[in-house]
Amino acid sequence: QSVLTQPPSVSGAPGQRITISCTGNSSNIGAGYDVHWYQQLPGTAPKLLIYANSDRPSGVPDRISGSKSDTSASLAISGLQTGDEADYYCQSYDRSLSRYVFGTGTKVSVL
C-alpha cells in the first residue's frame, strides 16, 4: 500500500545522531512534491515534525532536521534522547495515485 519506503527500524545511543530515509519515485518526491515528517508516540496521534522538506513548526527543536534530494528525503535527529523513541513517518503527494501518501514508518529505539 505505501509507496514511500522507509527502513523498519533505526537505533542509536543517547546523544548520537541518526538518520531515517524515505525513498519515493518520479510520481511523488521525484515529481517535486514536498516531503513532511511526523513523530508518533505509542498510543497517540502523529505530530508534525518537519514540513516542506526542511522547515520546523514552532516548538520543534533544531536538533531535528530534514532534507530532500531527487526521489528521496531524510530526517535527522541529533543528540538522541529516550523521549525520541517513537514511530516516524514521511508523507508527500503522488500524482499517479492522486492522493497523499505516507511512508512505511520507522521505529526509532534508543539503546
Add this chain to the structure above:
Amino acid sequence: QVQLQQWGAGLLKPSETLSLTCAVYGGSFSGYYWSWIRQAPGKGLEWIGEINHSGTTDYNPSLKSRATISADTSKKQFTLNLRFVTAADTAVYYCARHLTTVTTSDAFDTWGQGTMVTVSS
C-alpha cells in the same frame, strides 16, 4: 491553539456505515482544508479524503466509492461516512487540519485524538 475533537461509533458490523465527526475548537474553520486519515492496527497511515469550508471534496481513489465527507461550517464540524464496512476497515481514524503554508504537497499540522473503529460480526 486550535484543537480537534472527534467522536463516533467504535463497533460496527459488516455492511454498516461508519460515521465520525470532528469539531474544531479555538480556531477558524474557513480558509483551511480538513482531512480524515486512518491507521489499521500495527500498520501505517492512509489518507481517506478532504474537504474545505466551501464543501469542495477529494478522496483516495481506493475509497471514493464508499466515502463521503461533509461539513457544517456553522458548527465548525466535518463528518466522515464510510459505507459497507468490512473487517479491512478496522482502524484508528484521525481527523486532521491541513497546514496553510504554501507547499507543493499539503502537510497535516493538527490532529484529532483518534477513534478506534472495529468492524466485527
